[in-house]
Amino acid sequence: MAVYTHLSADDISALIAWYDVGDLISAKGIAEGVSNSNWLIETTGSSGVPSRFILTIYEERTKLSDLPFFLSLLDHLSSKNGPVPRTIHDREGQAFRMVEGKAAALIEFLPGVSIDIPHHDQAVSVGAAVGWIHDAAKDFGGARENDLGPAKWRELLGKCDRQSLARIDAALPDLLARKMDEIEDGWPTDLPRSIVHADLFPDNVLMLGTQVTGLIDFYFACTDFAAYDLAVTHAAWSFGPDGSNFNRAIGQAIITGYEQARQLSRSERDALPILAQGAAMRFIATRAYDWIHTPADALVTRKDPMDFVRRLDYYGTAGQTAFQPR
Numbered sequence: 001m002a003v004y005t006h007l008s009a010d011d012i013s014a015l016i017a018w019y020d021v022g023d024l025i026s027a028k029g030i031a032e033g034v035s036n037s038n039w040l041i042e043t044t045g046s047s048g049v050p051s052r053f054i055l056t057i058y059e060e061r062t063k064l065s066d067l068p069f070f071l072s073l074l075d076h077l078s079s080k081n082g083p084v085p086r087t088i089h090d091r092e093g094q095a096f097r098m099v100e101g102k103a104a105a106l107i108e109f110l111p112g113v114s115i116d117i118p119h120h121d122q123a124v125s126v127g128a129a130v131g132w133i134h135d136a137a138k139d140f141g142g143a144r145e146n147d148l149g150p151a152k153w154r155e156l157l158g159k160c161d162r163q164s165l166a167r168i169d170a171a172l173p174d175l176l177a178r179k180m181d182e183i184e185d186g187w188p189t190d191l192p193r194s195i196v197h198a199d200l201f202p203d204n205v206l207m208l209g210t211q212v213t214g215l216i217d218f219y220f221a222c223t224d225f226a227a228y229d230l231a232v233t234h235a236a237w238s239f240g241p242d243g244s245n246f247n248r249a250i251g252q253a254i255i256t257g258y259e260q261a262r263q264l265s266r267s268e269r270d271a272l273p274i275l276a277q278g279a280a281m282r283f284i285a286t287r288a289y290d291w292i293h294t295p296a297d298a299l300v301t302r303k304d305p306m307d308f309v310r311r312l313d314y315y316g317t318a319g320q321t322a323f324q325p326r
C-alpha cells in the first residue's frame, strides 16, 4: 500500500482549496507504487464538470530540490501533446505545495491501464513512446545528472554485506562483483545524450488497446544516454515477471517502435548489450539494497533482485543476439 502519509478529508479539502479545480468530492488512496503516496481525487471541477486528479505526496526517495525539474518536465512534455500528465499549478502559480513538511503536487489524471503481458503492437507503441520522449525533450531547458548511474550501483551494492547478499542467492556476491567490474570497464562514454525516463516499466505506462495514453512516474528522469533508456525499457518489457522467458519478438518490437521516432546510430546499437546489462544492474542494486535494508514490518512489498539477475545473465550470455531479429 503506497500511502505513507496520513491526510484526513479536511486536510485534502484544504489543500485542494489552493487550486482552481472546484471542491473535493472524493479521495481514494492508491495501492500501487512504492515510492510516494498517491490519491485519486475527484473534484467538482473549475467549470462545474467533475474532474479527476492524482494527488502525490513526495516521500523520502524524491528530493525536494529535484521536484522543479521533474514537474517542469511533465509540463514541457504535455505541452507537446504527448501522453504525459501536466502539473496543475495552484492559484499562486506554484507547481507544488508543502503539506506536513512534505511536498505535494496535483497531477492531471490520465486514462488507461497498465499492461502486464504486452502483445507485439503494444510493444511497438511503447518503444515509440520512449523515442517520442527523447525527441520531445530536445528543447527542454532543464538537465539533471543521473544519480543512479554505475558509481551509485557500486555504492549501493557496497552497502549490502556479503552474507545478506548470499542469503538471497549463494552465488550473488561474487557474480555482482565480477559483473560490476565488467560493466564499468565496458561502459560507453560518448553516446548521444537526452532527457531520459530511466524507469519505463509496464506499471509506468497506461494504455488503451495499442495506444499509449499515459507515461507516468518521471521521478527518476535525468540526462543520460538515450540508448540506456531504450535498454531499461527493453529489460523491463521483454521478459516474464521473474526475468526468465526472454521474448525476442517483444524486444524487437520495442526497438522497431523506438526507431519510428528516433534512429539508433551504429555505436548505440553496438552498445545495447552493455547498456542492458547496466540497466539490469541498476535494478539489482536498488532492489538488493531495499531487500536487505527494508524492515520486515514495512508497509511496502519488496521487489526481488533475482528477477534482474536473470536478465543480467541473459544479456551477458546473448550479447548482440538479444537485439537482433530471429
Ligand SMILES: Nc1ncnc2c1ncn2[C@@H]1O[C@H](COP(=O)(O)OP(=O)(O)OP(=O)(O)O)[C@@H](O)[C@H]1O
Residues within 6 Å of the ligand: 002, 030, 032, 033, 034, 035, 036, 037, 038, 054, 085, 107, 108, 109, 110, 111, 203, 204, 214, 216, 217, 219
Ligand atoms: N497521472 C496519472 N493518471 C492516472 N493514474 C495515475 C497517474 N499517476 C499515477 N497514477 C496511478 O497511481 C499509481 C502509482 O503511481 P506511481 O507509479 O507514480 O507511484 P510511485 O510510488 O511514485 O511509483 P514507483 O513504485 O514506480 O516508484 C500508478 O500505478 C497509477 O495507477
Ligand SMILES: N[C@@H](CCO)C(=O)O
Residues within 6 Å of the ligand: 199, 201, 283, 286, 287, 303
Ligand atoms: N521500477 C523499479 C522500481 C522503481 O524504480 C523496479 O522495478 O525495481
